[in-house]
Amino acid sequence: MRKGSIAGFAAVVAIVAAVAVLFAYAAGWLSPGKLTPGRFVDRFKQVSGRHPGFRLNHAKGLCFAGWFDSDGQGAALSRATIFQPGRVRVIGRFSLGGGMPYQADKANTVRGLAISFMPAHGEEWRTAMINLPVFPFATPQAFYDQMLALAPDPATGKPNPARIQAFFAKYPESANALKLIQSQPVSSGFENSAFNSLDAFRFINANGETAWVRWSMLPVQPFAPAGPAHPQADTNYLFDALIASVREHPLQWHLLITIAQPGDPTDDATIPWPSDRKQVDAGTLTINQVESDDTSPARDTTFDPLVLPDGIAPSADPLLNARSVVYVRSFTLREGEHKSPAAVSPADAEK
Amino acid sequence: MVLTMLFIGIAMVASLGNYHKLVSLHRPLGIAILILAVVRLINRMFTTLPPFPATMSQWERRVATASERWLYALMLALPLVGWGMLSAGNYPIVMFGPVHLPPILPANPLLYTVLRKAHTVLAILFFLTILAHLTAVLFHTLVMRDGLLNRMVPWPVRSTKTNPNSNSQPK
Numbered sequence A: 001m002r003k004g005s006i007a008g009f010a011a012v013v014a015i016v017a018a019v020a021v022l023f024a025y026a027a028g029w030l031s032p033g034k035l036t037p038g039r040f041v042d043r044f045k046q047v048s049g050r051h052p053g054f055r056l057n058h059a060k061g062l063c064f065a066g067w068f069d070s071d072g073q074g075a076a077l078s079r080a081t082i083f084q085p086g087r088v089r090v091i092g093r094f095s096l097g098g099g100m101p102y103q104a105d106k107a108n109t110v111r112g113l114a115i116s117f118m119p120a121h122g123e124e125w126r127t128a129m130i131n132l133p134v135f136p137f138a139t140p141q142a143f144y145d146q147m148l149a150l151a152p153d154p155a156t157g158k159p160n161p162a163r164i165q166a167f168f169a170k171y172p173e174s175a176n177a178l179k180l181i182q183s184q185p186v187s188s189g190f191e192n193s194a195f196n197s198l199d200a201f202r203f204i205n206a207n208g209e210t211a212w213v214r215w216s217m218l219p220v221q222p223f224a225p226a227g228p229a230h231p232q233a234d235t236n237y238l239f240d241a242l243i244a245s246v247r248e249h250p251l252q253w254h255l256l257i258t259i260a261q262p263g264d265p266t267d268d269a270t271i272p273w274p275s276d277r278k279q280v281d282a283g284t285l286t287i288n289q290v291e292s293d294d295t296s297p298a299r300d301t302t303f304d305p306l307v308l309p310d311g312i313a314p315s316a317d318p319l320l321n322a323r324s325v326v327y328v329r330s331f332t333l334r335e336g337e338h339k340s341p342a343a344v345s346p347a348d349a350e351k
Numbered sequence B: 001m002v003l004t005m006l007f008i009g010i011a012m013v014a015s016l017g018n019y020h021k022l023v024s025l026h027r028p029l030g031i032a033i034l035i036l037a038v039v040r041l042i043n044r045m046f047t048t049l050p051p052f053p054a055t056m057s058q059w060e061r062r063v064a065t066a067s068e069r070w071l072y073a074l075m076l077a078l079p080l081v082g083w084g085m086l087s088a089g090n091y092p093i094v095m096f097g098p099v100h101l102p103p104i105l106p107a108n109p110l111l112y113t114v115l116r117k118a119h120t121v122l123a124i125l126f127f128l129t130i131l132a133h134l135t136a137v138l139f140h141t142l143v144m145r146d147g148l149l150n151r152m153v154p155w156p157v158r159s160t161k162t163n164p165n166s167n168s169q170p171k
């Protein structure tokens, strides 16, 4: 072979190898230490066990259908179709935090409310909220670390004080957030819980003006404090009470948009905004129907918090991106698995 | 462009920090490739190709023709599968601003699972095909110097071989 050919041959090998290595690098195959969606999935499985067909988190739930009546007041803040005056169909899901689909209901378990707003013309909006006033973890890494640090030690079955202490030393914002969370009374059930977006988002109105916001669903049903611990046998008592109250009358929540002032943190869900911030009541959510996970289309939906219509955009809160990609992973995983019956069965939902 | 898409795709699914930005770019770019692929295909049906260089043997030509068909098939299939899998997964197919596409398939867990896997497998096959294509073209251009690249690019590429058979002399 001529000299030029050898150099050429070397160049071919080098170029092709470079492209391949770049690809492997982009895929994260060369940086195994990095926190990735895959490692989140593994850790969820590690702490909750495998429950094929169920969500990796908020595994136990009850789906619903209803509507949202917009009063038009949100339109000054966001050009999203749902804030135009009028009625929008919704489906959604109530849930309990944790990856165990058959866990017994407890008053202190985190309660979730996930909603998909589906305007007839215009884009869908999905949001997943919880009943805490702030989120206990500021970053995906903190969330990932607490899954092991705050879980019972597999060796003893009890929380491990040394690990817990080390966790809060590393993440002092989590200690502050938990103090605030524990200072607030928990309500008696799903039907009189307030649910909060916690992460901040950006609203953009028809003039292109931007506002930083968080939102909440405030129950019309009056607050009652959670009672004493329930007998162990009554494993679905929160969901049963929810089903019974929907049977009595449709349940309602107000969508309250809280507007940040300059300086309010928009990238840290562990810090509350001052209570005097302006709030706009954008309309009323009405839930008139509940349905078991086994039969509802809400089961085969992931309430990815970044499914947003034009007029709502993400903030720089690092939780949002992580949530989006991990929810999709969890969804892809569970959609490919055989489905087991949900704890709250179709018969329960018919009661 | 396709290579960019492959990189965006593979990087975004491993990213906790930039997923949203990347996937928001990935969807409209993928659809743009679909449209371009259709345009190219129509264009291709009405043009004749420049002849193969003489250095290419019969089997190389057959491989080249087959791989061209295969590339077109992937350019059409991959974005369609992407669109289909989002439809089957009950996801809205957001392009940009208020523009979104209608679902092309009903929401269905099994369909979603199959298409989601197909998107990955086809993308990896696409990458390997592009690598192979790249290797072949580079080989012809840098090692055999037969000006094969002239068939593909609009600018002239210097061919150092006047006699294509000179490559077969003993080393």
Ligand code: HEM
Binding pocket: A040, A054, A055, A056, A057, A058, A061, A093, A094, A095, A111, A112, A113, A114, A128, A129, A130, A135, A139, A140, A143, A196, A197, A198, A199, A269, A301, A302, A303, A319, A322, A323, A326, A327, A330, A331, A334
């Ligand atoms: C890095 C932080 C977080 C991670 C890794 C995470 C992870 C998950 C996962 C894997 C699911 C199951 C998704 C599915 O299979 O469809 C889920 C569901 C849920 N998450 Fe999160 N989450 C995080 C933060 C949050 C925050 C800040 C909130 C509320 C403000 C929240 C509220 C919910 C709710 C309500 C559900 C249930 C949705 C449903 O019923 O489908 N999560 N989460």
Ligand code: HEM
Binding pocket: A325, A328, A329, A332, B002, B005, B006, B007, B008, B009, B010, B013, B023, B026, B027, B028, B029, B030, B031, B033, B075, B078, B079, B080, B082, B083, B086, B093, B119, B120, B123, B124, B126
């Ligand atoms: C030529 C066009 C395309 C190429 C080369 C391509 C390539 C890729 C690659 C390499 C991945 C990562 C796969 C994995 O690691 O599992 C991916 C994921 C993805 N693609 Fe595409 N794609 C194309 C078109 C599309 C289109 C048109 C759409 C939708 C309209 C789409 C939607 C997606 C989504 C949503 C994901 C991520 C799913 C997840 O996070 O689970 N793609 N794509």
